[in-house]
Amino acid sequence: MNQLALISLIVLSSTLSVYAYPQLGSSLSPGRCPQTTEIEGGFNLTQYLGKWYEIKRTGLVFEFGQRCVKAEYKLDSDGNVAVNNSGVNLVNFEVYSVGTAKPGTQSNVFAVTFFPLSPSSQYWIVDTDYETYSLVVSCNDVLGLFNLKDAWILSRKPKLDEEIVKRLVDKLGKLGVPSSLLSTTTQNCDK
Numbered sequence: 001m002n003q004l005a006l007i008s009l010i011v012l013s014s015t016l017s018v019y020a021y022p023q024l025g026s027s028l029s030p031g032r033c034p035q036t037t038e039i040e041g042g043f044n045l046t047q048y049l050g051k052w053y054e055i056k057r058t059g060l061v062f063e064f065g066q067r068c069v070k071a072e073y074k075l076d077s078d079g080n081v082a083v084n085n086s087g088v089n090l091v092n093f094e095v096y097s098v099g100t101a102k103p104g105t106q107s108n109v110f111a112v113t114f115f116p117l118s119p120s121s122q123y124w125i126v127d128t129d130y131e132t133y134s135l136v137v138s139c140n141d142v143l144g145l146f147n148l149k150d151a152w153i154l155s156r157k158p159k160l161d162e163e164i165v166k167r168l169v170d171k172l173g174k175l176g177v178p179s180s181l182l183s184t185t186t187q188n189c190d191k
């Protein structure tokens, strides 16, 4: 592959990859997705909005090279959540993708789409304290036989306390996302 084609491929894949697609490195398991659980005390969307930095995520291949990944959530005029996922790719371009998260029957579970007409993915806020960390799982059933899980550990700051990370990684293990599938996102852009 010549260099230009390689760079185009990197730009394209890193543009498309931020949260929009299941990744190589997603956790594929037999059976259906786990039953979602509520946040203790009820989920408060207002407190959840704003900026979150990605600390760890599933998916090792396509996102290779993306650093400083963050997500920004705002309310849009329809009462949905406008999502802006951004990051800096291997060739130092800032890339972003915008999507929409629609509330579902459970207050902490949304359906996210990044392209009109594309199928939505689950966005389940498993655990958050709004001010420090968030643990997000996206589990989608495949043919009724398998489920494909992705997960993100997010933080209000570019760094997250190791104790909290460990607790969240353990929690993911119990939900069927082994720590071996998690990669750490480099955050070296903001202070």
Ligand SMILES: *[C@@H]1O[C@H](CO)[C@@H](O)[C@H](O)[C@H]1NC(C)=O
Pocket: 044, 045, 046, 047
């Ligand atoms: C959600 O949080 C906001 C901001 O702290 C607060 O004003 C609001 O009353 C909360 N909503 C519920 C339903 O608790």
Ligand SMILES: *[C@@H]1O[C@H](CO)[C@@H](O)[C@H](O)[C@H]1NC(C)=O
Pocket: 084, 085, 086, 094, 096, 098
């Ligand atoms: C998304 O976020 C990036 C990085 O902060 C910013 O450059 C871009 O303008 C944002 N896009 C939209 C549509 O908000």
